[in-house]
Amino acid sequence: MSNARPDPEARLDAASEWLADRALTGIGDAAALTAVPSSRRLASALDESLELTAAAVDLALFPPRETPPAGLRAKVTARLERISEAAHGSAPLPRSPAPPATAPLTESPRWGWYAAAVAVAIAAFAWWPNPRSRQVVEPATPDALRLALLETPSTRMIAGACTDDPLCAAQESCGDIVWNPERGEGYLHLVGLEPNDPQEFQYQLWIVDATRDERFPIDGGVFDIPADRDEVVVPIHAALPVGQAALFAVSVEKPGGTVVSDRRFVLVAPVG
Amino acid sequence: MPQDPPTSHPSDDGPSRAQSGPPILPRVAAGDPEAINECYDRFGGLIWSLARRFCHNPSDAEDAVQEVFIDVWKSADRFDASIASETTFVAMITRRRLIDRARRRSRRPPMPTLPEQAAAPPESIGDAEMSEDVRLAAEAFEKLRPEQKQVLRLAIHQGCSHEQIATTTGMPLGTVKTHARRGLIKIREILRAQGKLIDEAGNRPGEDEA
Known part of the structure; x- marks a missing residue:
């Protein structure tokens, strides 16, 4: 019996149930997602049909009838105009090198050398005598860089759905990804995920690339959540x-991370 | 405190224009700056109404609306008119953002205080400006079992968790999950039988590899 192949209809149900949970509550059931074969997991994660269904039902049951306050139009249009202007010719924000992360990111040795080189370059630049100012250039925080990236063209914020893993603090945690595909730059933002003991396990970010074989997601880096932090911003280093x-997905892995995930996910963020 | 049933009439800034007029999201996707105000005209009431329902106070709702509009602006290129109406697409993006904010803000959305009459659809559906997929969703909803309707109303209204719904209704948690999932999936299948949520090539999103 244990060797029997899963019923294809049962697989579809598992995927649909996971999507239904996500559409209604923002939380996907980890067990349901795990039951979905890896060959279907990407397609399932990208499926917005049940979210669209929930939206249509919402509009049908609770038709929008409120009028926005008078001042809101100016705020919205100002922000959109800024984005639109940035997308049409004005100089893009300088790409900031990765600063010290709120949650330290462990990288592979190959990228470690690169990071070290960048760090040296940053340090050299920051301390180079400036004839016009003696101000010390303060490295931007990951949170500030995340917000700056959010304002740049092509950047998207992708809502993450936490699973029902116990590390999600009784399903009260959440997160999002700010990702700029043109720059290949992004930040993972997590709230309420349980702190980890790096000697026991670490969190690892994965990126499923639609242009690559889905079975081999890209390692986005290993990171820790300090015990005194309820909220962390982690620069993504693919x-x-x-x-x-x-x-994007965050999994729980052995210390140091892995090249093949155990697929214990705590957060899943389909780009859509 | 229970929310009053929606009784106000749409105004010029209101949501009634959300379902009318030529498509605007393709212009948004193309970066047409002239589309900014039109986009607000068309969806401002819709997004604001949803935000007021999910957010505790007007200030929070205003912040949420700004975030949603940025999401809409950046997601417009994904809109496919053959799958859903612009209104439903924007409502989906809005709901996603609001559910995420609600979880982030309180980690525990407030218990629903939904009066039954606020959820009753007959007065609110059938408007001439209602998009077809919304009208079909309303009809499909009426085909659900009463328990499924009850659970879905609570789940959709404020993104309540299964646990909250179980507490509110007294149903076992597993029953709530089953009603919510099966009810929503059934509505989707009814919509698909009507040709909705299927792209021009006939693909059903997410099922192309099945």
Whole structure:
């Protein structure tokens, strides 16, 4: 019996149930997602049909009838105009090198050398005598860089769905990804995920690239959540160039991370 | 405190224009700056109404609306008119953002205080400006079992968790999950039988590899 192949209809149900949970509550059931074969997991994660269904039912049951306050139009249009202007010719924000992360990111040795070189360059630049100012250039925090990236063209914020893993603090945690595909730059933002003991396990970010074989997601880096932090922002350092990010996921892995995930997910963020 | 049933009439800034007029999201996707105000005209009431329902106070709702509009602006290129209406697409993006904010803000959305009459659809459906997929969703909803309707109303209204719904209704948690999932999936299948949520090539999103 244990060797029997899963019923294809049962697989579809598992995927649909996971999507239904996500559409209604923002939380996907980890067990349901795990039951979905890896060959279907990407397609399932990208499926918005049940979210669209929930939206249509919402509009049908609770038709929008409120009028926005008078001042809101100016706020919205100002922000959109800023984005639109940035997208049409004004100088893009300088790409900031990765600063010290709120949650330290462990990288592979190959990228470690690169990071070290960048760090040296940053330090050299920051301390180079400036004839016009003696101000010390303060490295931007990951949170500030995340917000700056959010304002740049092509950047998207992708909502993450936490699973029902116990590390998600009784399903009260959440997160999002701010990702700029043109720059290949992004930040993982997590709230309420349980702190980890790096000697016991670490969190690892994965990026499913639609231009690559889905079975081999890109390692986005290993990171820790300190015990005194309820909220962390982690710069994403993809081990390989990302062609088209389709899904971000955070898993629980052995210390140091792994090249093949155990697929114990705590957060899934389909790009859509 | 229970929310009053929606009784106000749409105004010029209101949501009634959400379902009318030529498509605007393709212009948004193309970066047409002239589309900014039109986009607000068309969806401002829709997004604001949803935000007021999910957010505790007007200030929070205003912040949420700004975030949603940025999401809409950046997601417009994904809109496919053959799958859903612009209104439903924007409502989906809005709901996603609001559910995420609600979880982030309180980690525990407030218990629903939904009066039954607020959820009753007959007065609210059938408007001439209602998009077809919304009208079909309303009809499909009426085909559900009463328990499924009850659970879905609570789940959709404020993104309540299964646990909250179980507490509110007294149903076992597993029953709530089953009603919510099966009810929503059934509505989707009814919509698909009507040709909705299927792209021009006939693909059903997410099922192309099945």
